[in-house]
Amino acid sequence: MDLDPLLLSRIQFAFVVSFHAIFPVFTIGLASFIAVLEGLAFKTRNPVWLKLSTFWTKVFAVVFGMGVVSGIVMSFQFGTNWSNFAQASANFLGPILSYEVITAFFLEAAFLGVLLFGRDKVPPGAHLASAILVATGTFISSFWILAANSWMQTPAGVELRDGMFHVISWSDAIFNPSFPFRFLHMALASFLTGSFVVAGVSAWYLLRGREVEANKKALSMCLWLLLFIAPAQAVVGDFHGLSTLEHQPMKVAAMEGHWETSGDVPLLLFAIPDQENQTNHLEIGIPNLASLILTHDWHGELKGLNEVAPEEQPPVAIVFWSFRIMVGMGMLMILFAVTGLVLRAGDRFWRTGWYLQGLRAMSIAPFLAVLTGWFVTEVGRAPWLVYGIMTQAESVTPSLTGAMALFTLIGYIVVYAMVFTAGVYYLMRVLYVGLEGAEDEDIDESDRPARPLSAAHVPFEIGEAGTNPANQGGH
Amino acid sequence: MQPFDLALIWAFIIGFGVIMYVLMDGFDLGVGILFPFAPDEEARDTMMNSVAPVWDGNETWLVLGGAGLLAAFPLVYSILLPALYIGVFLLLAGLIFRGVAFEFRFKARTSKYLWNWAFAGGSTIAAFAQGAVVGSYIQGFETANGVYVGGALDWLTPFTVVTGLGMLAGYALLGVTWLILKTEGELQAWAYKLATPLLLAVLVIFGVISLWTPFVDEQVLERWFSGISIIWVLPLLTLLFAWQIWRSVRNRSEAMPFVATMGLFISTYLSLLVSRWPYVVPPNYTLWDAASAYNSQLFLLLGLLFVIPIVLVYTAWTYWVFRGKVKAGAGYH
Numbered sequence: 001m002d003l004d005p006l007l008l009s010r011i012q013f014a015f016v017v018s019f020h021a022i023f024p025v026f027t028i029g030l031a032s033f034i035a036v037l038e039g040l041a042f043k044t045r046n047p048v049w050l051k052l053s054t055f056w057t058k059v060f061a062v063v064f065g066m067g068v069v070s071g072i073v074m075s076f077q078f079g080t081n082w083s084n085f086a087q088a089s090a091n092f093l094g095p096i097l098s099y100e101v102i103t104a105f106f107l108e109a110a111f112l113g114v115l116l117f118g119r120d121k122v123p124p125g126a127h128l129a130s131a132i133l134v135a136t137g138t139f140i141s142s143f144w145i146l147a148a149n150s151w152m153q154t155p156a157g158v159e160l161r162d163g164m165f166h167v168i169s170w171s172d173a174i175f176n177p178s179f180p181f182r183f184l185h186m187a188l189a190s191f192l193t194g195s196f197v198v199a200g201v202s203a204w205y206l207l208r209g210r211e212v213e214a215n216k217k218a219l220s221m222c223l224w225l226l227l228f229i230a231p232a233q234a235v236v237g238d239f240h241g242l243s244t245l246e247h248q249p250m251k252v253a254a255m256e257g258h259w260e261t262s263g264d265v266p267l268l269l270f271a272i273p274d275q276e277n278q279t280n281h282l283e284i285g286i287p288n289l290a291s292l293i294l295t296h297d298w299h300g301e302l303k304g305l306n307e308v309a310p311e312e313q314p315p316v317a318i319v320f321w322s323f324r325i326m327v328g329m330g331m332l333m334i335l336f337a338v339t340g341l342v343l344r345a346g347d348r349f350w351r352t353g354w355y356l357q358g359l360r361a362m363s364i365a366p367f368l369a370v371l372t373g374w375f376v377t378e379v380g381r382a383p384w385l386v387y388g389i390m391t392q393a394e395s396v397t398p399s400l401t402g403a404m405a406l407f408t409l410i411g412y413i414v415v416y417a418m419v420f421t422a423g424v425y426y427l428m429r430v431l432y433v434g435l436e437g438a439e440d441e442d443i444d445e446s447d448r449p450a451r452p453l454s455a456a457h458v459p460f461e462i463g464e465a466g467t468n469p470a471n472q473g474g475h
Numbered sequence: 476m477q478p479f480d481l482a483l484i485w486a487f488i489i490g491f492g493v494i495m496y497v498l499m500d501g502f503d504l505g506v507g508i509l510f511p512f513a514p515d516e517e518a519r520d521t522m523m524n525s526v527a528p529v530w531d532g533n534e535t536w537l538v539l540g541g542a543g544l545l546a547a548f549p550l551v552y553s554i555l556l557p558a559l560y561i562g563v564f565l566l567l568a569g570l571i572f573r574g575v576a577f578e579f580r581f582k583a584r585t586s587k588y589l590w591n592w593a594f595a596g597g598s599t600i601a602a603f604a605q606g607a608v609v610g611s612y613i614q615g616f617e618t619a620n621g622v623y624v625g626g627a628l629d630w631l632t633p634f635t636v637v638t639g640l641g642m643l644a645g646y647a648l649l650g651v652t653w654l655i656l657k658t659e660g661e662l663q664a665w666a667y668k669l670a671t672p673l674l675l676a677v678l679v680i681f682g683v684i685s686l687w688t689p690f691v692d693e694q695v696l697e698r699w700f701s702g703i704s705i706i707w708v709l710p711l712l713t714l715l716f717a718w719q720i721w722r723s724v725r726n727r728s729e730a731m732p733f734v735a736t737m738g739l740f741i742s743t744y745l746s747l748l749v750s751r752w753p754y755v756v757p758p759n760y761t762l763w764d765a766a767s768a769y770n771s772q773l774f775l776l777l778g779l780l781f782v783i784p785i786v787l788v789y790t791a792w793t794y795w796v797f798r799g800k801v802k803a804g805a806g807y808h
Contacts, residue, residue: 075541079556087553091768094546095775101539106786397557408564460582
């Protein structure tokens with residue numbers, strides 16, 4: 001049997017991290033949305049805000065729970081499959097990841113309990129503060145984890161001695177060159193994800209005429225926010241790209257499908273990259289546009305993939321196509337945000353069927369964009385793990401065999417398929433029951449602060465009495 | 476040079492963290508192990524309710540354990556995890572299943588039995604895997620130049636199977652004495668009935684392990700039999716706690732069986748540590764060999780000293796918000 005432990009480890013890491021990433025990227029945005037709703041409820045005393053906040057907090061609880069479960073796996077992946085990397089980078093990554101736990105995880109866990117179950121037990125101000133602290137915790141968490149990832153992309157503040165990185169300057173290492181762009185790009189991505197999911201779900205309720213007043217307000221809020229952040233994301237993404245060009249030129253070359261160093265580089269809309277022959281097939285492009293965007297010069301020269309040997313190039317097709325899907329999703333998002341503004345004329349945005357159907361479908365767009373965006377940045381740095389210093393091949397666990405890696409890869413796929421099918425199915429139940437289920441509930445003995453999911457009072461199976469919204473809808 | 480032996484300080488912090496995790500997660504894993512043997516479905520509801528408020532926080536401590544080990548003793552992290560590769564996967568899979576079962580069982584009606592199995596199976600696998608980890612730690616790891624060079628299943632030997640079973644029995648005993656403390660009536664009577672046979676099982680398996688351990692490795696043999704030293708107090712303490720459990724269960728005392736079982740775990744844990752001290756990756760690397768750079772250990776330690784008091788303050792506040800008794804039995808809708 002000829003199984004490559006390196007390739008299997010890469011597939012396994014890609015699988016578990018992609019699966020994990022979709023949960024936090026949603027909860028970061030949603031946490032801020034809930035904090036805003038709580039703030040509005042606190043200030044205006046309008047029960048609609050309270051109803052919205054209660055409902056979305058339930059959704060938050062389920063998604064957060066799944067994020068925690070899949071996150072436990074992540075903290076052991078470095079050791080099991082990438083032990084040489086873990087050993088070499090521990091002086092920096094160890095403290096950084098530990099700081100994430102002590103400054104973010106405990107904050108989120110403690111105040112999530114108050115947010116979920118403390119409404120009647122603490123003063124309104126303290127409840128609002130808890131919502132804000134949970135949202136803050138999610139940002140602190142992304143601060144540390146993106147500092148760690150950015151350092152692997154653009155290492156700084158360290159020197160390599162006896163096979164281990166030693167930190168010379170903590171501030172240089174944490175605030176490394178790609179960190180500010182990545183953090184901003186990811187923060188906006190989280191807001192986009194939260195907004196499009198809330199907008200999509202609200203649109204679905206509006207199509208069915210359920211809780212119209214509340215869902216209209218939620219949709220309106222999301223559309224205002226999107227109007228600013230969807231275009232802003234394009235600008236930030238552009239700056240991020242320029243920083244990548246400076247520090248990781250081969251990644252940009254792969255994103256553009258640019259094989260030979262040259263000037264007058266076209267922006268390719270379509271191509272089939274052929275790594276073996278180091279060329280593209282069926283190219284369709286806009287002349288000189290890539291030069292203009294990346295160098296701000298019509299004839300600007302861009303380094304091509306042929307600057308390095310083929311074995312030092314990233315897998316071009318994955319990076320090339322992932323980048324196009326991400327950008328395409330981003331364009332669609334801007335289109336929907338602007339359309340929303342147009343439909344405000346005559347107050348049509350919440351009762352235009354085709355637009356609401358479109359928003360429903362757009363719920364998955366930010367997830368696609370986030371995943372493909374991460375594919376670009378992670379696959380695009382191949383063959384490097386710590387860019388320019390340590391390759392993936394040098395990083396993999398030496399004792400790992402192909403059979404071991406295959407066993408756990410299949411194992412994680414099976415476990416995740418079972419567990420997350422149940423989780424996503426349950427989330428759908430919560431959404432189906434909707435805002436109407438937010439009323440007439442009381443806290444019982446099994447509701448304790450440490451258990452996120454117990455906030456959602458929705459039975460697991462379909463067809464339970466009193467939970468069928470079809471009988472309750474139609475305002 | 477360096478004014479403090481930070482590696483030593485970190486060894487105490489991590490060592491303390493490990494026993495805290497074992498004690499805290501131990502009894503709720505134990506409740507999971509006992510789940511299939513519970514008298515009826517109502518008893519299972521009560522059992523689950525008794526641990527529901529506390530189990531979740533432990534998972535955060537486990538993540539901190541993983542990250543803290545990487546920060547303070549990277550060599551331990553980068554040798555043990557590859558060596559225990561398959562075992563770590565089983566442990567994580569078990570923890571995921573039981574964690575999710577916790578949440579969904581309360582919401583389920585017709586699919587309840589599935590979540591019962593997920594909870595019991597996940598707890599049992601996780602407990603066994605933890606026991607096997609302890610066993611392989613006593614065995615030691617095959618290393619060369621700071622890298623694990625052994626095979627995929629070196630951690631699974633007759634010896635580690637016995638330590639795995641020992642952990643199963645030990646956690647079950649913790650679980651049963653926890654139920655004595657937290658429940659009443661029929662369920663408590665059932666727990667009392669189970670406590671003595673479980674204690675016997677624990678003593679037999681621990682006895683086998685104690686006799687076997689010195690012959691697994693020469694270092695350990697040397698440590699215990701090179702002369703009568705102070706460390707012999709520890710096995711004596713273990714026996715004293717066992718006797719205390721037996722006596723307090725017979726007297727139908729409610730809190731003492733649980734407290735004494737924790738004592739039994741602590742003294743056993745300390746015996747294990749002194750068997751290998753100061754080796755953290757036996758048989759080749761001491762805690763000083765495994766330590767990360769001084770400035771990294773310092774950077775995190777300062778943060779810990781500053782942040783942990785704040786964490787404790789707000790955690791205490793949330794406990795205060797949710798003060799009051801958990802009524803077992805009345806549970807879910």
